Amino acid sequence: MHARMDRAERAKQFMPFNPLRGFQEALREKEKVVVERAELSEEEGELLDWKLHALAVGDMVETVYYDHGEYVKVTGLVSRIDPSARVLKVVNTKIPFEDMVELEFCD
Numbered sequence: 001m002h003a004r005m006d007r008a009e010r011a012k013q014f015m016p017f018n019p020l021r022g023f024q025e026a027l028r029e030k031e032k033v034v035v036e037r038a039e040l041s042e043e044e045g046e047l048l049d050w051k052l053h054a055l056a057v058g059d060m061v062e063t064v065y066y067d068h069g070e071y072v073k074v075t076g077l078v079s080r081i082d083p084s085a086r087v088l089k090v091v092n093t094k095i096p097f098e099d100m101v102e103l104e105f106c107d
Contacts, residue, residue: 034069040101051103052088055081063088064102065095075106 040048055061055078062075080089086097 035071037066038101044101048100048103051105052081052097052100055088055103057081060106061090062102062104062106063090063095063100065099066101067099071101 057078057080059078060076061078062073064071064073066072074090074093074095076091076093078088078090079092080087082089088095088097088100
């Protein structure tokens with residue numbers, strides 16, 4: 001007669017087996033298309049600078065910035081503005097001023 005198996009141990013038998021752990025993440029990373037960083041025109045840079053000076057902690061913004069070969073869009077509340085370090089923090093995301101390409105105020 002077999003010893004009775006508890007439910008947790010029995011459930012483990014039916015869990016999906018993944019012999020290639022991390023393989024899917026590696027494929028997704030490989031699929032990422034790396035793009036060159038675009039240079040802002042003088043006019044675009046001045047507009048972005050004006051918007052950064054108009055920002056206040058607590059403002060809701062949407063920003064697009066360059067990060068390791070791709071452009072990322074973040075929407076959220078401004079939690080910190082550090083002009084000396086030239087960093088904007090949207091929720092928990094630190095964004096260097098020089099990596100930003102778009103900044104819009106949200107309602």
